[in-house]
Amino acid sequence: MARLSYKEQVQRVREDAIVEAVNRLLATKGYDSMTVDEVAAEAGMAKASVYKHFASKEDLAGAAMVRALDRALAFVDGLREKADTPAIEQLKAVARWAMQSQLEGEMPSLPSQNSSLTASLQGNDEYMDRLISLSNRLSIWITQAQTSGQLNASFPAEMVLYILFARACDPVVAMMKASGQYTVEQILEWALTSTFDGLAQKHKPAV
Amino acid sequence: MARLSYKEQVQRVREDAIVEAVNRLLATKGYDSMTVDEVAAEAGMAKASVYKHFASKEDLAGAAMVRALDRALAFVDGLREKADTPAIEQLKAVARWAMQSQLEGEMPSLPSQNSSLTASLQGNDEYMDRLISLSNRLSIWITQAQTSGQLNASFPAEMVLYILFARACDPVVAMMKASGQYTVEQILEWALTSTFDGLAQKHKPAV
DNA sequence: GTCTATACAGCGATAGAC
DNA sequence: GTCTATCGCTGTATAGAC
Numbered sequence: 001m002a003r004l005s006y007k008e009q010v011q012r013v014r015e016d017a018i019v020e021a022v023n024r025l026l027a028t029k030g031y032d033s034m035t036v037d038e039v040a041a042e043a044g045m046a047k048a049s050v051y052k053h054f055a056s057k058e059d060l061a062g063a064a065m066v067r068a069l070d071r072a073l074a075f076v077d078g079l080r081e082k083a084d085t086p087a088i089e090q091l092k093a094v095a096r097w098a099m100q101s102q103l104e105g106e107m108p109s110l111p112s113q114n115s116s117l118t119a120s121l122q123g124n125d126e127y128m129d130r131l132i133s134l135s136n137r138l139s140i141w142i143t144q145a146q147t148s149g150q151l152n153a154s155f156p157a158e159m160v161l162y163i164l165f166a167r168a169c170d171p172v173v174a175m176m177k178a179s180g181q182y183t184v185e186q187i188l189e190w191a192l193t194s195t196f197d198g199l200a201q202k203h204k205p206a207v
Numbered sequence: 208m209a210r211l212s213y214k215e216q217v218q219r220v221r222e223d224a225i226v227e228a229v230n231r232l233l234a235t236k237g238y239d240s241m242t243v244d245e246v247a248a249e250a251g252m253a254k255a256s257v258y259k260h261f262a263s264k265e266d267l268a269g270a271a272m273v274r275a276l277d278r279a280l281a282f283v284d285g286l287r288e289k290a291d292t293p294a295i296e297q298l299k300a301v302a303r304w305a306m307q308s309q310l311e312g313e314m315p316s317l318p319s320q321n322s323s324l325t326a327s328l329q330g331n332d333e334y335m336d337r338l339i340s341l342s343n344r345l346s347i348w349i350t351q352a353q354t355s356g357q358l359n360a361s362f363p364a365e366m367v368l369y370i371l372f373a374r375a376c377d378p379v380v381a382m383m384k385a386s387g388q389y390t391v392e393q394i395l396e397w398a399l400t401s402t403f404d405g406l407a408q409k410h411k412p413a414v
Numbered sequence: 415g416t417c418t419a420t421a422c423a424g425c426g427a428t429a430g431a432c
Numbered sequence: 433g434t435c436t437a438t439c440g441c442t443g444t445a446t447a448g449a450c
Binding site for chain 2: 415416417418419
Binding site for chain 1: 235236237239240316318320322323359362363365366369370373377379381382386388389397400401402403404405406407409
């Protein structure tokens with residue numbers, strides 16, 4: 001990749017500011033409540049300037065999701081370097097990281113159900129590439145954990161994948177945190193236990 | 208309760224039509240995407256007429272949620288008549304009913320996180336009464352199941368309750384149905400298994 | 415109470431000066 | 433590229449006739 005000119009660097013910095021603002025707002029208010037005026041204000045520029053960088057509000061959400069998926073892929077790739085760790089432990093580590101990111105307000109969340117945004121994202125190549133990459137890497141671990149008896153093999157691997165994605169955005173952890181009675185570490189431990197006990201092989205064969 | 212006059216009956220019927228329309232739209236599009244124009248069209252009347260019955264869009268959602276909670280309470284009360292059924296089985300039955308209702312498009316769903324709607328609902332007495340009633344009845348079963356070793360007693364009962372509510376709206380079952388590869392019965396079975404295995408006591412004492 | 419017509423506000427997106 | 437100012441649309445809510 002060629003070295004960036006000063007102008008390009010400035011542009012990059014400003015785009016970063018925009019995407020970070022979108023990330024924060026998606027994590028706190030959600031897509032529908034977020035307005036482009038707010039994004040501009042948080043990023044410290046005028047709304048028209050935001051639209052010079054991104055064509056639409058949907059593109060803004062797409063860029064934030066791309067960045068979030070990149071963070072997830074980087075985390076997963078870090079884990080893959082420890083090749084001797086059991087697949088189930090790798091999956092738990094990913095789930096813990098995702099839940100923790102959500103609790104710390106770093107994970108943008110989208111309406112899981114029917115939104116015009118869903119269709120837009122499925123046409124976003126950058127987003128889809130990363131989503132598929134992440135799914136593929138997780139699916140490998142899922143299959144390994146199922147064949148080695150660590151995960152209940154009667155569940156479709158596809159469902160296990162859905163569950164992992166869903167638990168990363170599970171409102172339960174946020175509600176537990178909001179109750180103010182428990183530490184984050186304790187909440188994460190409970191959430192991981194209930195999730196992975198539910199996916200585990202019921203009567204484990206001796207390994 | 209006094210007998211209703213003809214006029215009151217007509218009013219009741221029209222309000223029912225409105226609430227049913229809201230219920231359908233909340234189940235399919237969600238609160239933010241739903242417009243009062245759509246509600247009026249589905250209910251077969253003009254928008255201004257809708258506003259004669261309900262003061263605001265938030266009130267519409269509140270009324271639909273009250274009705275949904277009433278359905279849930281009726282189902283729970285039906286179960287309570289079989290007093291000899293183990294508490295864990297009662298909880299499973301409720302979860303199954305809720306998931307099935309969701310899959311059939313009968314369960315209105317709200318944005319679980321930060322919305323102006325959340326605050327509005329917490330000020331809605333009719334809604335809060337029913338929510339508390341339902342929570343209380345479920346909590347009794349949860350405590351029973353924990354003391355009898357059917358549920359993992361190291362989880363706060365509060366968290367188990369949150370998980371049950373969350374799984375009733377779990378996007379996973381909808382995604383599995385959308386994939387078109389599985390029967391509804393199979394999906395429900397898997398979802399219940401993974402949920403309740405995750406909540407179960409790990410090393411069950413002989414009962 | 416129901417309708418048609420309209421007021422009013424918020425927001426996505428853009429024009430045009432600099 | 434950035435700004436101010438504005439367009440155009442959508443959607444909540446209401447006025448006023450019947």
